[in-house]
Amino acid sequence: MRTFLGGVIAALTMAATPVLADYPEREIQGIIQWGAGGSTDVVSRAVTPHAEEVLGQRVIMQNVTGGVGAIGLNQAERAAADGYTLLFGAENPLLYKVMGLGQKDYSDFIPINVLARGVPIIVTRPDAPFDTFPELIAYIEENPGELRFGSTGPGGLPSVVTAMINEKTPIDVTAVPYDGDGPALTALQGGAVDVMPAVLGAAIEAIRAGNLKPIAIFDEERVPQLPDTPAITETNPEFADLLPWGPFFGIFVKQGTPDDVVAKLTEAFQAGAQNPDFLALMDGRGFRMLSLSGAEAQDFLDTWQRQTAWILHDAEIAKNSPEEFGIERP
Amino acid sequence: MDILPNLLMPLTHLDLLALIAAGTFAGIYVGAIPGLSVTMAVSILISFTFSWDVYPALALMIGIYMGGVYGGSRTAILLNIPGAPSAIATALDGFPLAQKGRAGEAIGIVTVVSFIGGFIGIFALAGLAPVLSDFALRFQPRDFMLLAIMGILLVGSLSGGSLTKGVFAGALGIGIGAVGMDPLTVQDRFVFGLDELRGGISFVAVMIGMFGVSEALMQLHNVHTPAVRQKIDGIVPSWAKVRKHLPLGLQSSAIGTVVGALPGTGGDIASLMAYDQAKRVTRNPETPFGEGAVEGLVAPEAANNAAVGGAFIPMMTLGIPGDAVTAIMIGALFIHGLNPGPMLMIEQPNMFWFIVGSLALANCFMLLFGLTGIRLFVKVVELPRTILLPVILVLSIVGAYAINNSLTDVYWMLGFGVLGYFMRLYGYPLAPVILGVILSRLLDDNWRRAIISTREDFGAMLMGIFTSPLSLTLLLAVVMILVTNSPWWARWRGR
Amino acid sequence: MDPKPTRRPGELAFTIFLAAASLGLLWSAYGIAGFEALSSPGAVPMATTAIMVVSALVVLFETLRRPAGRIQTLRRDILPPAVIVTIAMIALYALLLRPLGFIPTSLLFLTAMIWFLSRRGLLFCLGVAFGTVLLIWLIFRMVFSVLMPPGIVPEGRIVAFLMSLF
Numbered sequence: 001m002r003t004f005l006g007g008v009i010a011a012l013t014m015a016a017t018p019v020l021a022d023y024p025e026r027e028i029q030g031i032i033q034w035g036a037g038g039s040t041d042v043v044s045r046a047v048t049p050h051a052e053e054v055l056g057q058r059v060i061m062q063n064v065t066g067g068v069g070a071i072g073l074n075q076a077e078r079a080a081a082d083g084y085t086l087l088f089g090a091e092n093p094l095l096y097k098v099m100g101l102g103q104k105d106y107s108d109f110i111p112i113n114v115l116a117r118g119v120p121i122i123v124t125r126p127d128a129p130f131d132t133f134p135e136l137i138a139y140i141e142e143n144p145g146e147l148r149f150g151s152t153g154p155g156g157l158p159s160v161v162t163a164m165i166n167e168k169t170p171i172d173v174t175a176v177p178y179d180g181d182g183p184a185l186t187a188l189q190g191g192a193v194d195v196m197p198a199v200l201g202a203a204i205e206a207i208r209a210g211n212l213k214p215i216a217i218f219d220e221e222r223v224p225q226l227p228d229t230p231a232i233t234e235t236n237p238e239f240a241d242l243l244p245w246g247p248f249f250g251i252f253v254k255q256g257t258p259d260d261v262v263a264k265l266t267e268a269f270q271a272g273a274q275n276p277d278f279l280a281l282m283d284g285r286g287f288r289m290l291s292l293s294g295a296e297a298q299d300f301l302d303t304w305q306r307q308t309a310w311i312l313h314d315a316e317i318a319k320n321s322p323e324e325f326g327i328e329r330p
Numbered sequence: 331m332d333i334l335p336n337l338l339m340p341l342t343h344l345d346l347l348a349l350i351a352a353g354t355f356a357g358i359y360v361g362a363i364p365g366l367s368v369t370m371a372v373s374i375l376i377s378f379t380f381s382w383d384v385y386p387a388l389a390l391m392i393g394i395y396m397g398g399v400y401g402g403s404r405t406a407i408l409l410n411i412p413g414a415p416s417a418i419a420t421a422l423d424g425f426p427l428a429q430k431g432r433a434g435e436a437i438g439i440v441t442v443v444s445f446i447g448g449f450i451g452i453f454a455l456a457g458l459a460p461v462l463s464d465f466a467l468r469f470q471p472r473d474f475m476l477l478a479i480m481g482i483l484l485v486g487s488l489s490g491g492s493l494t495k496g497v498f499a500g501a502l503g504i505g506i507g508a509v510g511m512d513p514l515t516v517q518d519r520f521v522f523g524l525d526e527l528r529g530g531i532s533f534v535a536v537m538i539g540m541f542g543v544s545e546a547l548m549q550l551h552n553v554h555t556p557a558v559r560q561k562i563d564g565i566v567p568s569w570a571k572v573r574k575h576l577p578l579g580l581q582s583s584a585i586g587t588v589v590g591a592l593p594g595t596g597g598d599i600a601s602l603m604a605y606d607q608a609k610r611v612t613r614n615p616e617t618p619f620g621e622g623a624v625e626g627l628v629a630p631e632a633a634n635n636a637a638v639g640g641a642f643i644p645m646m647t648l649g650i651p652g653d654a655v656t657a658i659m660i661g662a663l664f665i666h667g668l669n670p671g672p673m674l675m676i677e678q679p680n681m682f683w684f685i686v687g688s689l690a691l692a693n694c695f696m697l698l699f700g701l702t703g704i705r706l707f708v709k710v711v712e713l714p715r716t717i718l719l720p721v722i723l724v725l726s727i728v729g730a731y732a733i734n735n736s737l738t739d740v741y742w743m744l745g746f747g748v749l750g751y752f753m754r755l756y757g758y759p760l761a762p763v764i765l766g767v768i769l770s771r772l773l774d775d776n777w778r779r780a781i782i783s784t785r786e787d788f789g790a791m792l793m794g795i796f797t798s799p800l801s802l803t804l805l806l807a808v809v810m811i812l813v814t815n816s817p818w819w820a821r822w823r824g825r
Numbered sequence: 826m827d828p829k830p831t832r833r834p835g836e837l838a839f840t841i842f843l844a845a846a847s848l849g850l851l852w853s854a855y856g857i858a859g860f861e862a863l864s865s866p867g868a869v870p871m872a873t874t875a876i877m878v879v880s881a882l883v884v885l886f887e888t889l890r891r892p893a894g895r896i897q898t899l900r901r902d903i904l905p906p907a908v909i910v911t912i913a914m915i916a917l918y919a920l921l922l923r924p925l926g927f928i929p930t931s932l933l934f935l936t937a938m939i940w941f942l943s944r945r946g947l948l949f950c951l952g953v954a955f956g957t958v959l960l961i962w963l964i965f966r967m968v969f970s971v972l973m974p975p976g977i978v979p980e981g982r983i984v985a986f987l988m989s990l991f
Binding site for chain 3: 025
């Protein structure tokens with residue numbers, strides 16, 4: 001009991017006079033931008049325990065959802081730049097400015113680790129009258145306005161992929177919006193939509209079971225999980241200049257966090273990202289590991305933002321021109 | 331195939347047995363405390379059980395889930411604060427019973443029907459999973475829209491005194507549900523330039539405010555009258571009583587299972603629908619609905635526990651979550667190296683039977699723990715209000731804060747508490763507000779999906795409804811509800 | 826229709842408030858997308874706020890028809906001092922929660938509220954408050970890892986210390 005009281009008193013006096021102790025000396029708060037059970041949530045919760053081993057402290061994970069992730073991002077931005085608040089996010093914030101969703105994005109943060117990238121895939125129902133991407137385009141041209149594309153709202157992966165397709169061959173389809181790729185893929189299996197550009201990981205199990213038919217991997221090369229599905233550049237090489245493209249996950253801290261803290265976090269999450277269990281999980285869900293940090297991560301983010309912002313701008317989905325925010329055309 | 335060893339696995343392994351028991355016990359409290367939700371508890375468990383084997387991790391989560399869904403009824407009955415959205419309907423008749431000193435009896439019957447409902451859901455999962463998931467997949471946006479309209483019509487039976495005031499309250503709820511950035515178009519709605527409103531108003535904050543805070547404010551009027559003495563006999567319901575309510579319980583369980591199996595709808599909507607159904611089919615309740623009818627407890631509680639088994643149906647057969655909790659469990663399976671999807675049942679049927687077995691066991695523990703602690707729980711209501719009310723208020727604030735770690739939710743809770751207080755004073759029913767909030771997205775999103783799918787052609791959408799047997803059935807149900815709620819029907823029945 | 830033939834104090838003002846607020850919301854809903862399309866994000870909000878306006882006006886009409894009641898008073902039956910004080914206390918609690926922290930604010934709130942309502946000894950109130958806060962803190966902070974605002978209390982360090990004991 002005496003040691004307990006002593007500890008409490010020591011803790012209280014320590015608070016009064018902040019001393020530079022070795023980071024981290026207490027629990028870290030992790031803010032996940034997306035809801036429990038989603039891809040970002042699963043990936044974040046899977047990598048963190050391995051990083052905790054290096055950090056020697058617990059990371060308390062909380063889902064702060066809403067506003068396409070902007071609520072969580074703003075909350076992490078409001079916290080002190082001391083490394084005790086981490087942001088676990090996906091690609092969306094890079095589009096906030098052009099989509100008119102907020103004034104803050106990852107430029108207010110330092111990337112600790114850009115973990116992995118998702119591979120887009122175009123899927124349809126097994127009974128659909130087309131098997132390849134050229135057949136799909138031909139079908140749309142013969143039956144304009146008939147096909148319904150699953151969507152997850154402007155700025156989501158399906159809208160970007162559809163915009164990319166439109167840039168090469170204008171297609172007349174109806175985009176039906178859903179809350180996320182999970183519900184949209186469910187609707188695809190139920191016949192409420194006909195085609196869906198989705199992230200591979202979300203569709204893979206339904207494809208394996210034969211409930212969905214893969215049309216093309218929307219990437220430069222095939223994926224080991226579906227060796228028989230062609231990459232889109234095999235049939236339509238014109239897409240090569242837009243690829244590779246895909247959603248990603250990353251861990252961020254607020255701009256202004258001390259360098260030694262950033263270094264410690266980078267080390268911890270680099271180690272976490274190399275854990276074999278985590279790698280197996282990412283492989284099973286069809287993600288391409290990146291594990292980028294430092295300047296490499298920043299480059300990746302800048303390139304991604306330039307490319308996607310301009311595609312959305314050209315497709316007239318974006319509300320603001322990327323130029324307003326100094327985002328150059330790639 | 332060796333179903334039995336896997337089915338009985340949780341029973342034969344002492345550690346699994348203990349984990350399910352602990353989970354169920356903890357779940358009852360998680361469910362009972364407003365602001366602590368099963369969703370939250372299960373996502374914390376993902377990190378907590380990270381290094382465990384998948385079986386014990388699932389056992390603990392399943393226990394929490396089963397216990398939590400049931401636990402929401404506790405505070406609904408005792409304090410008129412539903413611990414979880416699925417217990418809203420329970421408060422309507424449960425709290426009046428507690429005010430009459432019959433809280434113990436109410437909790438007793440709720441526990442037994444929750445147990446029955448739970449088992450119906452589990453049986454459906456074990457025996458009908460492929461059929462029901464196939465059925466659930468068939469729901470098109472227009473069907474979800476019709477389902478939402480069916481739900482909205484419940485305003486009629488939740489309104490009590492004035493239907494006009496009920497309609498106002500229901501519309502208010504739908505409006506509250508629309509606040510924030512619309513996820514389908516990223517367009518702001520009712521945001522008034524406030525960043526805090528972008529994420530919408532958490533409907534748990536609305537619920538805690540409207541029920542908890544406004545109730546506490548009402549009770550301040552007579553804070554010094556002594557609390558009602560609670561009877562402590564007749565807690566475990568007699569067989570005759572259970573048998574009397576069994577048909578309604580089974581009917582409600584069927585509603586719960588199906589609504590639970592639909593992706594995107596869960597125990598909250600199921601329990602309200604079952605409540606409405608109970609009101610329609612019960613000819614002569616001993617006590618009128620809204621004043622402590624036992625039928626008004628049986629229906630929602632059987633339905634929401636049946637929805638648990640229901641929610642596992644699309645999860646186990648298709649890898650599609652039936653509700654928020656099963657969505658997190660799918661994530662947990664991924665983290666533990668499994669790939670939930672249509673192949674899971676084919677490649678790892680043992681997992682399926684293990685889950686069925688664990689659910690059944692959790693359901694039994696729920697009955698056991700539910701019936702044993704009642705006397706102690708009931709004593710809570712007998713505390714002097716001068717102490718109980720401040721504690722309830724602090725719990726409400728903490729609960730509202732805990733939903734999303736945001737002070738904004740606390741202000742909303744207070745705001746809706748005050749609004750709810752005045753609405754109570756002037757005879758506006760509050761349950762339709764919550765109903766509106768719950769159904770808002772279901773109605774709005776699916777209306778828009780349905781009309782977008784036909785390219786803004788309303789006629790084509792109607793054609794779609796009339797040519798699909800499922801849609802047509804739902805439409806007929808909507809018409810039936812409208813007709814049976816109309817004054818002409820009552821006159822015709824009266825003849 | 827209504828069983829009470831008279832209207833309660835403040836009822837008319839409240840009804841007018843609801844009708845006015847509904848009108849404001851209808852205007853706001855119209856501002857979302859106007860009458861652009863059936864599938865616009867403003868379609869359902871406009872429909873529901875229109876229903877709110879109509880039903881609020883009907884209620885207002887019914888309320889106006891009833892004579893004002895004379896038995897009840899605003900001070901005694903609608904807003905007794907205890908209710909006003911409680912609402913103010915909750916607002917104060919929410920204001921102080923972030924700067925002061927969860928533990929001190931809750932202790933203050935509970936002590937003051939229990940004392941205000943029961944007029945028991947201050948020590949008794951403090952005791953009950955302390956016990957409740959400790960219990961809530963243990964459940965929310967330690968078991969469910971809900972991070973309440975720490976404010977002036979160095980919670981992180983206390984938890985780190987408690988953890989180091991085991």
